[in-house]
Amino acid sequence: MKFLQFSNRLNTSWRTLFVNTSFMIANTLAGSAFGFLFWMVVTRYYDVAQVGTGVAYIAAITLLANLSEMGLGIALIRFAPTIDQQNKFINTNMTAVALSTLIITGLFLAGTAVWSPELQALTGLNWQTALFLAAALAFSVAQFLDKLFVAFETTHFMLLRNVAAHLIRLGVVASFGRILGAVGILLAVGMGAAVTLLLSSYVFAPRTLTNYSPRIAWDWQMLWSKAQYSFGNHFSQLLWNVPPLIYPLIIVSLLGAEANAHFYISWMIANVLF
Template sequence: MSFKDCRLYKIFDELRATVTSKDRMKEVIRVPLYSNALFLMGASVFSSLIGFVFWLVAARFYPDEAVGLASALISAMGLVVSFSKLGLELGLVRYLRRYSEDPKAIINTVFTVGLLASVAAALIFVAGLDLWSPALLFIREKPLYLCAFVFFCAVSSLNILSQNSFIASRRSGFVVASGLIFGVLKVIFAIVLASFLTSFSIFASWGIGMTAALIICIFVFLPIAQRGYRFAITIRKKVLSDMLGYSFANYLSVLLWGAPALIFPLMVVNLLGAEANAYFYIGWAVSNVIVMIP
Protein backbone atom coordinates (compact mmCIF):
# COMPACT_ATOMS: atom_id res chain seq x y z
CA MET A 1 0.00 0.00 0.00
CA SER A 2 1.38 3.40 -1.01
CA PHE A 3 1.54 6.38 1.35
CA LYS A 4 -1.20 8.15 -0.63
CA ASP A 5 -3.55 5.27 0.10
CA CYS A 6 -3.22 5.50 3.87
CA ARG A 7 -5.99 7.09 5.93
CA LEU A 8 -3.78 9.80 7.49
CA TYR A 9 -2.72 11.09 4.07
CA LYS A 10 -6.35 11.26 2.94
CA ILE A 11 -7.30 13.26 6.05
CA PHE A 12 -4.52 15.79 5.49
CA ASP A 13 -5.32 15.98 1.78
CA GLU A 14 -8.97 16.69 2.57
CA LEU A 15 -7.93 19.34 5.09
CA ARG A 16 -5.61 20.99 2.54
CA ALA A 17 -8.36 21.01 -0.08
CA THR A 18 -10.78 22.61 2.38
CA VAL A 19 -8.38 25.31 3.55
CA THR A 20 -7.34 26.29 0.02
CA SER A 21 -10.89 26.45 -1.36
CA LYS A 22 -12.96 29.56 -0.60
CA ASP A 23 -16.25 27.80 -1.36
CA ARG A 24 -15.47 24.87 0.92
CA MET A 25 -14.30 27.20 3.69
CA LYS A 26 -17.61 29.07 3.46
CA GLU A 27 -19.45 25.75 3.80
CA VAL A 28 -17.38 24.87 6.87
CA ILE A 29 -17.98 28.26 8.51
CA ARG A 30 -21.74 27.86 8.03
CA VAL A 31 -21.66 24.76 10.26
CA PRO A 32 -22.14 26.01 13.88
CA LEU A 33 -19.76 23.40 15.33
CA TYR A 34 -16.87 24.51 13.12
CA SER A 35 -17.56 28.24 13.30
CA ASN A 36 -17.71 28.09 17.10
CA ALA A 37 -14.45 26.15 17.17
CA LEU A 38 -12.79 28.83 15.02
CA PHE A 39 -14.10 31.59 17.30
CA LEU A 40 -12.76 29.80 20.38
CA MET A 41 -9.35 29.29 18.80
CA GLY A 42 -9.29 32.96 17.84
CA ALA A 43 -10.27 33.98 21.37
CA SER A 44 -7.50 31.85 22.84
CA VAL A 45 -4.84 33.33 20.55
CA PHE A 46 -6.06 36.89 21.14
CA SER A 47 -6.14 36.36 24.92
CA SER A 48 -2.50 35.26 24.93
CA LEU A 49 -1.39 38.13 22.70
CA ILE A 50 -3.24 40.87 24.60
CA GLY A 51 -2.05 39.36 27.89
CA PHE A 52 1.51 39.62 26.61
CA VAL A 53 0.92 43.28 25.63
CA PHE A 54 -0.60 43.99 29.05
CA TRP A 55 2.46 42.69 30.89
CA LEU A 56 4.78 44.55 28.53
CA VAL A 57 2.92 47.76 29.42
CA ALA A 58 3.11 46.90 33.11
CA ALA A 59 6.85 46.22 32.86
CA ARG A 60 7.34 49.51 31.02
CA PHE A 61 5.38 51.79 33.37
CA TYR A 62 5.63 50.12 36.79
CA PRO A 63 8.47 49.12 39.17
CA ASP A 64 9.57 45.48 39.12
CA GLU A 65 8.25 44.90 42.64
CA ALA A 66 4.79 46.20 41.69
CA VAL A 67 4.68 43.89 38.66
CA GLY A 68 5.70 40.92 40.80
CA LEU A 69 3.04 41.54 43.44
CA ALA A 70 0.34 42.24 40.84
CA SER A 71 1.06 39.02 38.96
CA ALA A 72 0.86 37.13 42.25
CA LEU A 73 -2.47 38.82 43.04
CA ILE A 74 -3.90 37.90 39.64
CA SER A 75 -2.70 34.32 40.07
CA ALA A 76 -4.28 34.24 43.54
CA MET A 77 -7.55 35.44 42.05
CA GLY A 78 -7.36 32.72 39.40
CA LEU A 79 -6.70 30.11 42.07
CA VAL A 80 -9.66 31.28 44.17
CA VAL A 81 -11.93 31.15 41.13
CA SER A 82 -10.64 27.69 40.18
CA PHE A 83 -11.64 26.36 43.59
CA SER A 84 -15.01 28.13 43.56
CA LYS A 85 -16.26 27.14 40.09
CA LEU A 86 -17.23 23.62 41.28
CA GLY A 87 -17.27 22.49 37.64
CA LEU A 88 -20.41 24.54 37.01
CA GLU A 89 -18.98 26.03 33.82
CA LEU A 90 -18.69 22.53 32.35
CA GLY A 91 -22.12 21.53 33.62
CA LEU A 92 -23.57 24.63 31.95
CA VAL A 93 -22.19 23.55 28.57
CA ARG A 94 -23.49 20.02 29.12
CA TYR A 95 -27.00 20.81 30.39
CA LEU A 96 -28.08 24.15 28.91
CA ARG A 97 -29.68 22.45 25.91
CA ARG A 98 -31.78 20.29 28.22
CA TYR A 99 -33.29 23.45 29.69
CA SER A 100 -34.01 25.03 26.31
CA GLU A 101 -37.57 25.87 27.41
CA ASP A 102 -36.29 27.86 30.40
CA PRO A 103 -32.57 28.65 29.92
CA LYS A 104 -32.79 31.45 32.49
CA ALA A 105 -33.27 28.86 35.24
CA ILE A 106 -29.97 27.08 34.67
CA ILE A 107 -27.93 30.19 33.76
CA ASN A 108 -29.07 32.20 36.78
CA THR A 109 -28.71 29.22 39.12
CA VAL A 110 -25.14 28.67 37.95
CA PHE A 111 -24.40 32.40 38.22
CA THR A 112 -25.83 32.61 41.74
CA VAL A 113 -23.99 29.56 43.07
CA GLY A 114 -20.78 30.67 41.36
CA LEU A 115 -21.12 34.15 42.85
CA LEU A 116 -21.65 32.88 46.40
CA ALA A 117 -18.89 30.27 46.13
CA SER A 118 -16.34 32.76 44.77
CA VAL A 119 -17.05 35.29 47.53
CA ALA A 120 -16.73 32.57 50.19
CA ALA A 121 -13.50 31.23 48.64
CA ALA A 122 -12.02 34.74 48.41
CA LEU A 123 -12.77 35.45 52.07
CA ILE A 124 -11.24 32.13 53.13
CA PHE A 125 -8.14 32.87 51.05
CA VAL A 126 -7.72 36.34 52.58
CA ALA A 127 -8.30 34.99 56.10
CA GLY A 128 -5.52 32.42 55.64
CA LEU A 129 -2.93 34.66 53.99
CA ASP A 130 -0.58 34.27 56.98
CA LEU A 131 -0.45 30.56 56.19
CA TRP A 132 -0.30 30.29 52.39
CA SER A 133 0.87 33.67 51.05
CA PRO A 134 2.35 36.15 53.55
CA ALA A 135 3.66 38.27 50.67
CA LEU A 136 0.07 39.32 49.90
CA LEU A 137 -0.85 40.33 53.45
CA PHE A 138 -0.99 43.96 52.32
CA ILE A 139 -4.47 43.42 50.85
CA ARG A 140 -5.79 42.93 54.40
CA GLU A 141 -4.32 46.22 55.58
CA LYS A 142 -6.68 48.42 53.56
CA PRO A 143 -10.46 47.79 53.40
CA LEU A 144 -10.49 49.05 49.80
CA TYR A 145 -7.95 46.43 48.72
CA LEU A 146 -9.82 43.68 50.57
CA CYS A 147 -13.21 44.60 49.08
CA ALA A 148 -11.74 44.99 45.60
CA PHE A 149 -10.05 41.58 45.75
CA VAL A 150 -13.26 39.81 46.82
CA PHE A 151 -15.30 41.76 44.24
CA PHE A 152 -12.93 40.99 41.36
CA CYS A 153 -12.87 37.30 42.33
CA ALA A 154 -16.67 37.25 42.01
CA VAL A 155 -16.49 39.12 38.70
CA SER A 156 -13.88 36.70 37.35
CA SER A 157 -16.04 33.71 38.29
CA LEU A 158 -19.14 35.19 36.62
CA ASN A 159 -17.08 36.14 33.58
CA ILE A 160 -15.95 32.54 33.06
CA LEU A 161 -19.51 31.26 33.53
CA SER A 162 -20.85 33.79 31.01
CA GLN A 163 -18.24 32.66 28.45
CA ASN A 164 -19.38 29.07 28.87
CA SER A 165 -23.02 30.10 28.48
CA PHE A 166 -22.09 31.53 25.06
CA ILE A 167 -20.29 28.30 24.15
CA ALA A 168 -23.32 26.25 25.22
CA SER A 169 -25.57 28.54 23.15
CA ARG A 170 -23.24 28.15 20.15
CA ARG A 171 -22.64 31.88 20.09
CA SER A 172 -18.89 31.84 20.61
CA GLY A 173 -18.52 35.07 18.68
CA PHE A 174 -19.50 36.78 21.92
CA VAL A 175 -16.54 35.09 23.64
CA VAL A 176 -14.26 36.86 21.17
CA ALA A 177 -16.12 40.17 21.60
CA SER A 178 -15.99 40.10 25.40
CA GLY A 179 -12.33 39.08 25.30
CA LEU A 180 -11.61 42.04 23.03
CA ILE A 181 -13.37 44.43 25.42
CA PHE A 182 -11.56 43.01 28.44
CA GLY A 183 -8.17 42.97 26.75
CA VAL A 184 -8.25 46.49 25.35
CA LEU A 185 -9.65 48.06 28.53
CA LYS A 186 -7.15 46.42 30.88
CA VAL A 187 -4.26 47.74 28.77
CA ILE A 188 -5.78 51.24 28.68
CA PHE A 189 -6.37 51.32 32.44
CA ALA A 190 -2.88 49.97 33.13
CA ILE A 191 -1.56 53.09 31.40
CA VAL A 192 -4.12 55.45 32.98
CA LEU A 193 -3.40 54.20 36.52
CA ALA A 194 0.37 54.14 36.04
CA SER A 195 0.78 57.43 37.93
CA PHE A 196 0.03 55.55 41.19
CA LEU A 197 2.89 53.08 40.55
CA THR A 198 1.43 50.43 42.84
CA SER A 199 0.82 46.72 42.38
CA PHE A 200 -2.85 47.27 43.08
CA SER A 201 -3.07 49.70 40.14
CA ILE A 202 -2.10 46.83 37.83
CA PHE A 203 -4.54 44.48 39.54
CA ALA A 204 -7.30 47.13 39.43
CA SER A 205 -6.79 47.73 35.70
CA TRP A 206 -7.24 43.99 35.13
CA GLY A 207 -10.35 43.94 37.32
CA ILE A 208 -11.94 47.07 35.81
CA GLY A 209 -11.56 45.72 32.28
CA MET A 210 -13.05 42.41 33.35
CA THR A 211 -15.96 44.11 35.12
CA ALA A 212 -16.81 46.19 32.04
CA ALA A 213 -16.73 43.07 29.87
CA LEU A 214 -18.98 41.19 32.31
CA ILE A 215 -21.57 44.00 32.41
CA ILE A 216 -21.78 44.00 28.61
CA CYS A 217 -21.98 40.20 28.54
CA ILE A 218 -24.85 40.00 31.04
CA PHE A 219 -26.92 42.96 29.88
CA VAL A 220 -26.20 43.00 26.13
CA PHE A 221 -24.74 39.75 24.78
CA LEU A 222 -26.64 37.18 26.88
CA PRO A 223 -30.12 38.59 26.04
CA ILE A 224 -29.14 38.19 22.38
CA ALA A 225 -27.73 34.67 22.79
CA GLN A 226 -30.70 33.60 24.96
CA ARG A 227 -33.71 35.64 23.92
CA GLY A 228 -35.49 37.20 26.88
CA TYR A 229 -32.71 36.50 29.38
CA ARG A 230 -32.59 38.68 32.49
CA PHE A 231 -30.13 38.27 35.33
CA ALA A 232 -31.67 37.42 38.71
CA ILE A 233 -30.47 35.77 41.91
CA THR A 234 -31.96 32.29 41.56
CA ILE A 235 -31.28 28.81 42.91
CA ARG A 236 -33.21 25.88 41.43
CA LYS A 237 -32.61 22.69 43.39
CA LYS A 238 -33.51 20.47 40.43
CA VAL A 239 -30.94 22.19 38.23
CA LEU A 240 -28.24 21.63 40.85
CA SER A 241 -29.21 18.01 41.45
CA ASP A 242 -29.04 17.34 37.70
CA MET A 243 -25.67 19.04 37.24
CA LEU A 244 -23.60 18.46 40.36
CA GLY A 245 -22.58 14.84 39.74
CA TYR A 246 -21.26 15.58 36.25
CA SER A 247 -19.85 18.97 37.22
CA PHE A 248 -17.98 17.84 40.33
CA ALA A 249 -16.29 14.89 38.61
CA ASN A 250 -14.92 17.20 35.93
CA TYR A 251 -14.17 19.90 38.50
CA LEU A 252 -11.57 17.75 40.23
CA SER A 253 -9.73 16.90 37.02
CA VAL A 254 -9.73 20.51 35.78
CA LEU A 255 -8.58 21.77 39.19
CA LEU A 256 -5.68 19.31 39.34
CA TRP A 257 -4.66 20.27 35.80
CA GLY A 258 -4.87 24.05 36.15
CA ALA A 259 -4.05 24.84 39.79
CA PRO A 260 -0.27 24.17 39.65
CA ALA A 261 0.25 26.91 37.05
CA LEU A 262 -1.52 29.38 39.35
CA ILE A 263 0.41 28.26 42.41
CA PHE A 264 3.86 28.80 40.83
CA PRO A 265 3.75 32.64 40.94
CA LEU A 266 2.61 32.50 44.58
CA MET A 267 5.51 30.21 45.41
CA VAL A 268 8.01 32.48 43.66
CA VAL A 269 6.76 35.70 45.29
CA ASN A 270 6.86 34.14 48.76
CA LEU A 271 10.18 32.30 48.42
CA LEU A 272 12.19 34.63 46.18
CA GLY A 273 10.42 37.98 46.48
CA ALA A 274 8.27 40.27 44.34
CA GLU A 275 11.05 41.42 42.02
CA ALA A 276 12.05 37.85 41.13
CA ASN A 277 8.41 37.03 40.50
CA ALA A 278 8.16 39.94 38.04
CA TYR A 279 10.93 38.47 35.87
CA PHE A 280 9.48 34.98 36.20
CA TYR A 281 5.97 36.05 35.22
CA ILE A 282 7.02 38.17 32.22
CA GLY A 283 9.01 35.20 30.93
CA TRP A 284 5.96 33.03 31.41
CA ALA A 285 3.82 35.50 29.45
CA VAL A 286 6.31 35.29 26.57
CA SER A 287 6.22 31.49 26.65
CA ASN A 288 2.41 31.49 26.47
CA VAL A 289 2.55 33.51 23.25
CA ILE A 290 5.18 31.18 21.78
CA VAL A 291 3.04 28.14 22.60
CA MET A 292 0.18 29.67 20.58
CA ILE A 293 2.29 30.03 17.41
CA PRO A 294 2.00 26.38 16.23
Protein backbone atom coordinates in the same frame (compact mmCIF):
# COMPACT_ATOMS: atom_id res chain seq x y z
CA MET B 1 -35.68 13.99 -0.78
CA LYS B 2 -34.92 12.79 2.76
CA PHE B 3 -31.27 12.41 1.82
CA LEU B 4 -31.15 16.03 0.61
CA GLN B 5 -32.77 17.24 3.84
CA PHE B 6 -30.27 15.24 5.89
CA SER B 7 -27.41 16.58 3.79
CA ASN B 8 -28.56 20.17 4.28
CA ARG B 9 -28.86 19.68 8.05
CA LEU B 10 -25.40 18.12 8.13
CA ASN B 11 -23.91 20.98 6.14
CA THR B 12 -25.56 23.51 8.46
CA SER B 13 -24.24 21.69 11.53
CA TRP B 14 -20.71 21.54 10.16
CA ARG B 15 -20.85 25.20 9.17
CA THR B 16 -22.03 26.21 12.66
CA LEU B 17 -19.34 24.03 14.24
CA PHE B 18 -16.64 25.54 12.05
CA VAL B 19 -17.70 29.14 12.71
CA ASN B 20 -17.92 28.71 16.48
CA THR B 21 -14.66 26.78 16.65
CA SER B 22 -12.99 29.55 14.67
CA PHE B 23 -14.19 32.16 17.15
CA MET B 24 -12.94 30.04 20.06
CA ILE B 25 -9.52 29.72 18.43
CA ALA B 26 -9.50 33.46 17.76
CA ASN B 27 -10.39 34.04 21.42
CA THR B 28 -7.41 31.96 22.55
CA LEU B 29 -5.04 33.72 20.16
CA ALA B 30 -6.35 37.15 21.15
CA GLY B 31 -5.96 36.28 24.83
CA SER B 32 -2.33 35.25 24.31
CA ALA B 33 -1.51 38.33 22.22
CA PHE B 34 -3.22 40.82 24.53
CA GLY B 35 -1.81 39.09 27.60
CA PHE B 36 1.71 39.43 26.23
CA LEU B 37 1.10 43.09 25.37
CA PHE B 38 -0.39 43.73 28.82
CA TRP B 39 2.68 42.50 30.62
CA MET B 40 5.01 44.35 28.28
CA VAL B 41 3.17 47.57 29.17
CA VAL B 42 3.30 46.67 32.87
CA THR B 43 7.05 46.05 32.80
CA ARG B 44 7.54 49.43 31.14
CA TYR B 45 5.58 51.52 33.66
CA TYR B 46 5.95 49.59 36.94
CA ASP B 47 9.02 48.64 38.95
CA VAL B 48 10.09 45.02 39.34
CA ALA B 49 8.61 44.48 42.81
CA GLN B 50 5.25 45.93 41.71
CA VAL B 51 5.21 43.60 38.70
CA GLY B 52 5.91 40.59 40.90
CA THR B 53 3.16 41.50 43.35
CA GLY B 54 0.74 42.22 40.50
CA VAL B 55 1.50 38.79 39.02
CA ALA B 56 0.63 37.22 42.38
CA TYR B 57 -2.66 39.17 42.56
CA ILE B 58 -3.75 37.98 39.13
CA ALA B 59 -2.61 34.40 39.74
CA ALA B 60 -4.61 34.38 42.97
CA ILE B 61 -7.75 35.72 41.29
CA THR B 62 -7.49 33.20 38.45
CA LEU B 63 -6.88 30.36 40.91
CA LEU B 64 -9.88 31.38 43.03
CA ALA B 65 -12.08 31.61 39.92
CA ASN B 66 -11.05 28.07 38.93
CA LEU B 67 -11.74 26.72 42.40
CA SER B 68 -15.11 28.50 42.64
CA GLU B 69 -16.48 27.38 39.30
CA MET B 70 -17.20 23.85 40.62
CA GLY B 71 -17.68 22.45 37.11
CA LEU B 72 -20.89 24.45 36.68
CA GLY B 73 -19.62 26.07 33.49
CA ILE B 74 -19.16 22.66 31.84
CA ALA B 75 -22.57 21.61 33.14
CA LEU B 76 -24.01 24.75 31.55
CA ILE B 77 -22.53 23.81 28.17
CA ARG B 78 -23.82 20.25 28.47
CA PHE B 79 -27.35 20.80 29.79
CA ALA B 80 -28.51 24.39 29.19
CA PRO B 81 -29.47 24.03 25.50
CA THR B 82 -31.92 21.18 26.19
CA ILE B 83 -33.08 21.62 29.80
CA ASP B 84 -36.49 22.94 30.80
CA GLN B 85 -36.53 26.31 32.57
CA GLN B 86 -33.33 27.46 30.91
CA ASN B 87 -33.32 30.91 32.51
CA LYS B 88 -33.70 29.46 36.00
CA PHE B 89 -30.97 26.88 35.35
CA ILE B 90 -28.52 29.51 34.10
CA ASN B 91 -29.24 31.96 36.92
CA THR B 92 -29.11 29.26 39.60
CA ASN B 93 -25.70 28.14 38.37
CA MET B 94 -24.51 31.74 38.12
CA THR B 95 -25.70 32.45 41.68
CA ALA B 96 -23.90 29.33 42.91
CA VAL B 97 -20.66 30.41 41.22
CA ALA B 98 -20.94 33.91 42.72
CA LEU B 99 -21.65 32.55 46.21
CA SER B 100 -18.81 30.04 45.96
CA THR B 101 -16.44 32.80 44.83
CA LEU B 102 -17.35 35.01 47.78
CA ILE B 103 -16.82 32.18 50.27
CA ILE B 104 -13.55 30.85 48.84
CA THR B 105 -12.11 34.33 48.28
CA GLY B 106 -13.11 35.32 51.80
CA LEU B 107 -11.25 32.30 53.19
CA PHE B 108 -8.21 33.14 51.08
CA LEU B 109 -8.18 36.73 52.31
CA ALA B 110 -8.62 35.65 55.93
CA GLY B 111 -5.44 33.58 55.72
CA THR B 112 -3.33 35.81 53.47
CA ALA B 113 -1.01 36.79 56.31
CA VAL B 114 -0.23 33.10 56.86
CA TRP B 115 0.26 31.66 53.37
CA SER B 116 1.21 34.76 51.37
CA PRO B 117 2.77 37.48 53.57
CA GLU B 118 4.04 39.32 50.47
CA LEU B 119 0.43 40.23 49.69
CA GLN B 120 0.23 42.24 52.90
CA ALA B 121 -2.01 44.88 51.28
CA LEU B 122 -4.80 42.27 51.39
CA THR B 123 -4.66 41.78 55.14
CA GLY B 124 -7.36 43.38 57.25
CA LEU B 125 -10.45 45.29 56.23
CA ASN B 126 -9.37 47.95 53.72
CA TRP B 127 -10.19 49.15 50.23
CA GLN B 128 -7.54 46.89 48.66
CA THR B 129 -9.22 43.85 50.19
CA ALA B 130 -12.62 45.02 48.94
CA LEU B 131 -11.15 45.60 45.47
CA PHE B 132 -9.64 42.11 45.40
CA LEU B 133 -12.94 40.53 46.46
CA ALA B 134 -14.90 42.49 43.83
CA ALA B 135 -12.34 41.69 41.12
CA ALA B 136 -12.42 37.97 41.94
CA LEU B 137 -16.23 37.96 41.87
CA ALA B 138 -16.47 39.80 38.54
CA PHE B 139 -13.73 37.69 36.97
CA SER B 140 -15.32 34.42 38.09
CA VAL B 141 -18.88 35.22 36.97
CA ALA B 142 -17.71 36.72 33.66
CA GLN B 143 -15.81 33.52 32.88
CA PHE B 144 -18.89 31.50 33.76
CA LEU B 145 -21.03 33.50 31.32
CA ASP B 146 -18.48 32.80 28.58
CA LYS B 147 -19.68 29.18 28.82
CA LEU B 148 -23.20 30.37 28.00
CA PHE B 149 -21.97 31.60 24.63
CA VAL B 150 -20.28 28.26 23.98
CA ALA B 151 -23.44 26.37 24.95
CA PHE B 152 -25.67 28.32 22.57
CA GLU B 153 -23.12 28.64 19.76
CA THR B 154 -22.65 32.40 19.94
CA THR B 155 -18.93 32.33 20.64
CA HIS B 156 -18.42 35.62 18.81
CA PHE B 157 -19.83 37.26 21.95
CA MET B 158 -17.18 35.50 24.04
CA LEU B 159 -14.49 36.85 21.73
CA LEU B 160 -15.94 40.38 21.88
CA ARG B 161 -16.15 40.29 25.68
CA ASN B 162 -12.59 39.13 26.14
CA VAL B 163 -11.16 41.62 23.63
CA ALA B 164 -13.06 44.41 25.40
CA ALA B 165 -11.75 43.22 28.78
CA HIS B 166 -8.16 43.23 27.52
CA LEU B 167 -8.51 46.71 26.03
CA ILE B 168 -9.88 48.05 29.33
CA ARG B 169 -7.00 46.43 31.22
CA LEU B 170 -4.46 48.03 28.92
CA GLY B 171 -6.11 51.44 29.27
CA VAL B 172 -6.20 51.29 33.07
CA VAL B 173 -2.73 49.87 33.58
CA ALA B 174 -1.15 52.47 31.29
CA SER B 175 -3.02 55.44 32.79
CA PHE B 176 -4.33 56.09 36.29
CA GLY B 177 -3.57 52.55 37.46
CA ARG B 178 0.11 53.48 37.56
CA ILE B 179 -0.52 55.72 40.56
CA LEU B 180 -1.56 52.73 42.67
CA GLY B 181 1.44 50.53 41.93
CA ALA B 182 0.76 46.79 42.13
CA VAL B 183 -2.83 47.44 43.19
CA GLY B 184 -3.25 49.29 39.89
CA ILE B 185 -2.58 46.00 38.08
CA LEU B 186 -5.29 44.39 40.19
CA LEU B 187 -7.62 47.31 39.43
CA ALA B 188 -7.03 46.90 35.69
CA VAL B 189 -8.04 43.24 35.75
CA GLY B 190 -11.01 43.94 38.01
CA MET B 191 -12.35 46.78 35.87
CA GLY B 192 -11.95 44.75 32.69
CA ALA B 193 -13.92 41.89 34.23
CA ALA B 194 -16.61 44.08 35.83
CA VAL B 195 -17.39 46.20 32.77
CA THR B 196 -17.52 43.23 30.41
CA LEU B 197 -19.59 41.23 32.92
CA LEU B 198 -22.25 43.92 32.63
CA LEU B 199 -21.86 43.82 28.84
CA SER B 200 -22.32 40.04 28.79
CA SER B 201 -25.23 40.07 31.23
CA TYR B 202 -27.33 42.84 29.71
CA VAL B 203 -26.32 42.92 26.04
CA PHE B 204 -24.80 39.65 24.84
CA ALA B 205 -26.71 37.10 26.95
CA PRO B 206 -30.21 38.42 26.05
CA ARG B 207 -29.22 38.24 22.38
CA THR B 208 -28.05 34.68 22.89
CA LEU B 209 -31.16 33.46 24.70
CA THR B 210 -34.51 35.15 24.09
CA ASN B 211 -36.16 36.62 27.18
CA TYR B 212 -33.12 35.95 29.35
CA SER B 213 -32.43 38.39 32.16
CA PRO B 214 -29.75 37.96 34.85
CA ARG B 215 -31.04 37.70 38.40
CA ILE B 216 -30.39 35.88 41.65
CA ALA B 217 -32.03 32.45 41.59
CA TRP B 218 -31.68 29.24 43.56
CA ASP B 219 -32.92 25.71 42.91
CA TRP B 220 -31.10 23.13 44.98
CA GLN B 221 -32.66 20.25 43.03
CA MET B 222 -31.29 21.59 39.75
CA LEU B 223 -27.79 21.84 41.21
CA TRP B 224 -27.90 18.46 42.92
CA SER B 225 -29.16 16.62 39.83
CA LYS B 226 -26.04 17.70 37.91
CA ALA B 227 -23.60 17.51 40.83
CA GLN B 228 -21.86 14.29 39.82
CA TYR B 229 -21.26 15.54 36.28
CA SER B 230 -20.16 18.97 37.51
CA PHE B 231 -17.72 17.81 40.18
CA GLY B 232 -16.19 15.11 37.99
CA ASN B 233 -15.32 17.70 35.36
CA HIS B 234 -14.28 20.19 38.03
CA PHE B 235 -11.71 17.81 39.48
CA SER B 236 -10.16 17.05 36.08
CA GLN B 237 -10.03 20.76 35.21
CA LEU B 238 -8.29 21.57 38.49
CA LEU B 239 -5.60 18.97 37.80
CA TRP B 240 -4.86 20.75 34.51
CA ASN B 241 -5.33 24.42 35.44
CA VAL B 242 -4.21 24.83 39.03
CA PRO B 243 -0.48 23.88 39.04
CA PRO B 244 0.66 26.78 36.79
CA LEU B 245 -1.40 29.22 38.88
CA ILE B 246 0.22 28.11 42.13
CA TYR B 247 3.79 28.76 40.94
CA PRO B 248 3.64 32.59 41.20
CA LEU B 249 2.07 32.37 44.66
CA ILE B 250 4.75 29.97 45.87
CA ILE B 251 7.59 32.03 44.41
CA VAL B 252 6.35 35.36 45.77
CA SER B 253 6.07 33.81 49.24
CA LEU B 254 9.46 32.06 49.23
CA LEU B 255 11.65 34.34 47.10
CA GLY B 256 9.85 37.69 47.07
CA ALA B 257 8.13 39.93 44.54
CA GLU B 258 11.18 40.74 42.40
CA ALA B 259 12.05 37.07 41.85
CA ASN B 260 8.39 36.43 41.01
CA ALA B 261 8.46 39.15 38.34
CA HIS B 262 11.59 37.73 36.69
CA PHE B 263 10.17 34.21 36.79
CA TYR B 264 6.76 35.08 35.38
CA ILE B 265 7.92 37.31 32.51
CA SER B 266 10.51 34.72 31.44
CA TRP B 267 7.94 31.95 31.72
CA MET B 268 5.39 33.92 29.71
CA ILE B 269 7.87 34.61 26.90
CA ALA B 270 8.85 30.93 26.84
CA ASN B 271 5.18 29.91 26.55
CA VAL B 272 4.70 32.28 23.61
CA LEU B 273 7.80 30.98 21.82
CA PHE B 274 7.36 27.29 22.52
